Amino acid sequence: MILPQTDVQHITTQVQRYRDTLVQLSHDIHAEPELAFAEYRSARKVTEVLAEAGFEVEPGVAGLDTAFTASVGTSDLVVALCAEYDALPEIGHACGHNIIAAASTGAALALRDLATDLDITVRVVGTPAEEQGGGKQLMLDAGVFDDVAMAMMVHPGPDERCAPTSLACTDITVTYTGRESHAAMAPHLGVNAADAMTVAQAAIGLARQQLEPGQQVHGFTTAGGTASNVIPAHTAAEYLLRAPDAEALQRLYDRMHACFQAGALASGAELALHQPSPPYANLTPDAWLARAYHTAIHTTGRTPAHPAEEPDPPLGSTDMGNVSQVLPSIHPTIHIDSGTAVNHQPEFTDACASPSADQAVCDGARALAHTAALAARDEAQRARLRAGVRARRATGG
Known part of the structure; x- marks a missing residue:
């Protein structure tokens, strides 16, 4: 998997260009944590950055006040970058959703000017209520992902994995x-x-x-x-x-x-x-996209294990698992320096607004954009991804 150097340079330059904006977005979301389905400020912060950059924003999709889409491009090959931004009661952004939102936003900004050349539609999908509520499943049910060919996001954690699974x-x-x-x-x-x-x-x-x-x-x-x-x-x-x-x-x-x-x-x-929320399915990463992400994240200087050599223990649970059961998806984890703390601990909250977290925002944005470009430049993958959309439409799935 080799991406033209011009693509790599463009992605790197764009993320660097928007670095201050992305870091500020991450910090702003972190500073005002909001719970499931009430992420009004957080969703607005993300969409304001994207709208200013020329993305067409559609708020309130799927009948959810804090869900949105923001798109650039007219291709039928739709690349979805999922942004999460809900927090946990009392301990705030102890799962780093501020980093997730900023990294997906950064990847979209890096791909914006490549959308025509890559023949893709770049779409940030704002997905509320991951911690509790199953926002992604509600959006799947409402058809928000019907035309999406591939979906990606990157999640902070104490370790680095390209193809983690979940329960x-x-x-x-x-x-x-x-x-x-x-x-x-x-x-x-x-x-x-x-x-x-x-x-x-x-x-x-x-x-x-x-x-x-x-x-x-x-x-x-x-x-x-x-x-x-x-x-x-x-x-x-x-x-x-x-x-x-x-x-x-x-x-x-x-x-x-x-x-x-x-x-x-x-x-x-x-x-x-x-049962107040839809059940969460187990996360099943797309093998090709996981390998592509492995290639991409190495360009940032990070060195995770190859997807085939990753440890077996799954992550907790995520409604990204529901998306992965429907269309090709990945949900890699990106390391931040949190000492001995892990997700959902107060010390991890602090780590999610640290210099290490800021670097994860930018490295994650670059790797996601690079992965999308690799898929778009590969004719076999373009055909596979398009065929998947057609098959889902034919079966109503």
């Missing part, structure tokens, strides 16, 4: 409803919803011994009572279930459902389960 997952909310009563005077008249949660948690703890490889269960109680002298009538919890693929996830869900039912049966409380 399928689903989140569930659990509520038990019992009946209040005086805890000393008439406990026998109450139905203890806290007991229901305790039984369920014990059942889950025991079930972990026999879970299938790769299956995970974790959660926390969000409501457990109001006063020590009142039998709790309402308890609630949030749980996340993960598994290697959709089939294993469904088996895990059935097992956990039985554990929660055990709590209701033992206590007499009523159980309600709800």
Whole structure:
């Protein structure tokens, strides 16, 4: 895989030209973290940079206030650069979505003036609610990705991988409803919803011994009572279930459902389960694009392992997995200096606005743009990617 030196030089020059803008964008998003579906300032910050650079911005796509597309070009070979920008409660951008948004924006700016020569449409897709909510699946359902030939993004982390995988997952909310009563005077008249949660948690703890490889269960109680002298009538919890693929996830869900039912049966409380977000599919990177990214990231001086030699442990979970099940996609990770901290720790939040993070924005932008150009210059890949779009349209998928 060799890209013409003129392309490489153009991409490098453009990213350097916009370096200050991209770093400032990353820092601005980092400084004002916003939660899923409420990323109003963050989405606006990204679209303002792109609109000023001549991209045609369409806000509010898929009926989501903080989703958008921003495009340049008229080709039927559409390259999507996914921008995430939601944060985590209390610890802010501990997953580095500010870096993701800025890197995708930088890649789009680097490709803008090459779009005609490469015969591609460059499109930044603003995807809200990755941490919780499944924004990408909602956008898939609404047809936002229907004409997209390939989708990419780069995610910060403590290590560097070109073809990481992830686990399928689903989140569930659990509520038990019992009946209040005086805890000393008439406990026998109450139905203890806290007991229901305790039984369920014990059942889950025991079930972990026999879970299938790769299956995970974790959660926390969000409501457990109001006063020590009142039998709790309402308890609630949030749980996340993960598994290697959709089939294993469904088996895990059935097992956990039985554990929660055990709590209701033992206590007499009523159980309600709800899945607030679409399930996340396992991430399956496109092999050719992952190899192309491996070639591209080496031009920045980074030296990750070859995709075939990467370690097996998957990442957590991402709704980019849903996109990868539909069209050729990659979700590489790019190293930032975070000491011993990993994603979703407060120390990682600090690292995501550091000089190392700033360099990751620019290196990630260059590598994504370089990967897109490699695909566009390869006639066999152009044919494959176009054929994929046609096949999805023919099957309605």
